[in-house]
Amino acid sequence: MREPVASRPLWPDALETPRDPTSGLKPWDWALERLEKSHNYWIATSRPDGRPHLMLVWGIWWEDAFWFSTGPRTRKAKNIAAQAHCVIGTEKADEAVILEGAAQEIKDRAKWKQIADLYDRKYGGNVLPLLESSGQIVPVGRWVLERACRQMATWRARGSDLGVSVNVSGHQLDRGDFVVDVRTALARSGLDPLGNGSIRFANHHAIPAQQNQAPADIRAHSLRQPPIFVPY
Numbered sequence: 001m002r003e004p005v006a007s008r009p010l011w012p013d014a015l016e017t018p019r020d021p022t023s024g025l026k027p028w029d030w031a032l033e034r035l036e037k038s039h040n041y042w043i044a045t046s047r048p049d050g051r052p053h054l055m056l057v058w059g060i061w062w063e064d065a066f067w068f069s070t071g072p073r074t075r076k077a078k079n080i081a082a083q084a085h086c087v088i089g090t091e092k093a094d095e096a097v098i099l100e101g102a103a104q105e106i107k108d109r110a111k112w113k114q115i116a117d118l119y120d121r122k123y124g125g126n127v128l129p130l131l132e133s134s135g136q137i138v139p140v141g142r143w144v145l146e147r148a149c150r151q152m153a154t155w156r157a158r159g160s161d162l163g164v165s166v167n168v169s170g171h172q173l174d175r176g177d178f179v180v181d182v183r184t185a186l187a188r189s190g191l192d193p194l195g196n197g198s199i200r201f202a203n204h205h206a207i208p209a210q211q212n213q214a215p216a217d218i219r220a221h222s223l224r225q226p227p228i229f230v231p232y
Contacts, residue, residue, distance in 0.1 A: 002033075003184060004028055006025040007025070008025070022112070033209040034090045034097045035061040035066070035097055037061075038056065038090035038097075041056065041066070041068070041091065042054060042087075042090075043055055043057050043076060043081035043086055043089075044088075044089075045076045046085070047082075048079070048082045053075055053076060057070065057124060058119070059088075060115070060118045066101075067106075069115075084102040084103050084104065086100075109139065109144075112140050112143070113140070113143070116140075127225070138172055141172045142181050144166060146184075146185045146187060146189065147164055148166045149186055149191055150186075150188075151164060152191060153191050156166075156191070
């Protein structure tokens with residue numbers, strides 16, 4: 001990104017104007033520091049009928065852009081779907097950095113993984129529950145599964161018999177067609193579902209009773225030398 005040029009805000013009613021219009025202006029590094037270190041951010045969007053909406057979000061400044069997550073059923077997500085233009089502001093009003101731009105949905109699952117890691121590093125938590133609550137964990141889970149299968153296929157091509165372990169969310173079993181996802185990932189990677197080796201699935205939360213049917217469903221689809229499902 002080309003570094004922005006500092007200038008004074010438009011203030012038509014100002015009583016006086018400095019002789020040197022560049023005096024006292026903050027460098028871009030000053031703004032970057034606040035964009036990166038702000039814990040909370042304001043996001044302003046417009047409802048479809050034109051009324052404004054203001055909300056706080058967590059987010060990260062990365063690759064010269066502001067990244068944040070929100071569920072598809074939230075007010076701001078619905079607003080952005082109708083009108084992508086929005087405004088972002090850092091949390092401290094006396095040192096505010098305000099950005100205007102257009103929000104864009106990120107569908108690249110590789111980016112999702114990178115963003116999740118950055119979120120976890122910044123906020124000291126686990127962004128996975130946020131992905132689950134927004135419904136994004138299902139497509140992200142598919143991406144992780146496909147990457148794991150491709151890695152195992154690479155090992156097989158090199159003569160290694162190593163297996164892989166994939167962490168699975170209960171939402172993938174409950175809301176997504178997990179059996180189809182597994183079969184698709186195996187097919188795309190070139191792995192033989194009837195061959196030797198195993199894929200181990202582990203669930204990081206307690207699995208509701210109805211979700212315990214997933215292992216039987218997988219075996220019923222003839223994934224012999226079956227994937228091992230290990231809830232813990």
